[in-house]
Amino acid sequence: METQWVAEHPHVTMDKRPRKRPRLTWDVPPPLPPTRVIPTLYCGQEVVNGASTNHWLHSCYYTGVPRPASPPWRADDKDGHYVFAVGETLSPRYKILSKMGEGTFGQVLECLDLEKMETVAIKIVRSLQKYREAAMIEIDVLQRLAIADISGARYVQIRNWFDYRNHICIVFEKLGPSLYDFLRRNSYRSFPIDLVRELGRQLLESVAFMHDLRLIHTDLKPENILLVSSECIKVPDCKFVTRSAKDGSFFKNLPKSSAIKLIDFGSTTFEHQDHSYVVSTRHYRAPEVILGLGWNYPCDLWSVGCILVELCSGEALFQTHENLEHLAMMERVLGPLPQHMVVRADRRAEKYFRRGPRLDWPEGATSSESVRAVYKLPRLENLVMQHVDHSAGDLIDLLQGLLRYDPTERLKAQEALRHPFFIRDRRRYGYSFMH
Incomplete structure (x- = not known):
């Protein structure tokens, strides 16, 4: 989110783009091949055609191969960003493959959805209250757009969202570069x-x-x-x-x-x-x-x-x-x-x-x-x-x-x-x- 509130909390990072950008070469890495992992269940807010379906933790039962253990608890960094390691799970359902980007809102991680066996992008919002509130606004807008735009061709599609260790996490389809x-x-x-x-x-x-x-x-x-x-x-x-x-x-x-x-x-x-x-x-x-x-x-x-x-x-x-x-x-x-x-x-x-x-x-x-x-x-x-x-x-x-x-x-x-x-x-x- 790039909104700058005048009186309350101006963003100093909004204007950081250099006057003259550094000239870089084409450096798109090849996509990581998905790792074959046994699917597991996860309880969250599943979004189907713009509507969310609640799956409460007490109603989830799993039989078969044990699901991955949650990573050890770590304190957020000084700016409220979630601290992670590649290969860990973000909730039992999503395995972290790589970091895709970072902004004032938080971070975007490339993850493997272990339930649907597809690669997704997860936006992990900073734990600060103003960013959590903005994330809930974004979820509301995304769900409204998903209902109105049946084709799904105009806007990134929200797959799921959940609150993990005081971080709103929004699961999106994985797209190409900006x-x-x-x-x-x-x-x-x-x-x-x-x-x-x-x-x-x-x-x-x-x-x-x-x-x-x-x-x-x-x-x-x-x-x-x-x-x-x-x-x-x-x-x-x-x-x-x-x-x-x-x-x-x-x-x-x-x-x-x-x-x-x-x-x-x-x-x-x-x-x-x-x-x-x-x-x-x-x-x-x-x-x-x-x-x-x-x-x-x-x-x-x-x-x-x-x-x-x-x-x-x-x-x-x-x-x-x-x-x-x-x-x-x-x-x-x-x-x-x-x-x-x-x-x-x-x-x-x-x-x-x-x-x-x-x-x-x-x-x-x-x-x-x-x-x-x-x-x-x-x-x-x-x-x-x-x-x-x-x-x-x-x-x-x-x-x-x-x-x-x-x-x-x-x-x-x-x-x-x-x-x-x-x-x-x-x-x-x-x-x-x-x-």
Whole structure:
């Protein structure tokens, strides 16, 4: 969960992404083969078609091979993370195979479901109360989505959940890497525009579906969009065609399938709930959130616009860690902020402006490095043209609709899906590696 509560407990980890990401090589390890283990019974909250079924401990009986013993009790680490060892069981039902990731919420482990003999991903939430509460919200949202989305094609599917040693554990289907991880492991090389079109279409369909259910995700970012499959293919990189074939830069990896699913609903909010606190991870945060004007469905669409730019370029559009610099980057890429939004900014945001609606920039910059980071950004049109060959005009027009400052004028998800970028020449420019 990436929600930042203003008064109570701001997250210092939300803005940790470096301004310039380290360049890494493709390093996806081969999947671990499942170990043949005798199935055992486990009592928890089994989720079937979105509904949970209670299995109480006193009603469970097991006959046959004894089930694995629970690991020794250990104290959580200083941050409330569960301490584990690979090979142990997480409850008698799940054998820990590896660690898949870690975030502010807790950890994600790859586990073998000993009852169904399938590999799953288990999100182990930190034992702190605010994260436990967010986990219960996520479970509620996931079950609502599972009921509404019968196909199960838009969102990660919840399999089970249970409370283990004061940690809420949510069992998910195991999917492929996130779009961010794919970019990172591929040295941040951009996706071809036809793949961006397919990913964007699916993302907007998922957002539109949530909005129809009166749900706002509030934390859309490449880390929270997972490819369904880990399979990839190696293709020539047109940006490096002049290099020797012996140079690894001559090739880049692309997903074999463009199918994606949304994850992380711990900060998802209903339309009728309080919308006064700060939401979204820094790089994808809408201007109305920074200015303290309140937020609603349009904040998700701003995030979608930032994501599409990142998929086309390989780099986050606004790589910043501070509000004033963030607003200066917006003005550099998109033009000046509307005066009617500036004059309505709350007291905490007034300090970012001087002489009326003028942004206090570069006078208020914290460093010369910050000024240079803003100055080097191109206008949105030029940025897209640097990375996109065909469809650039349509994409620029779509992004200008998604990245409108005024949330009341921003494209809605359904409107964006009807944009020419998604419907013009779709047959001609389909992503050829889709399965």
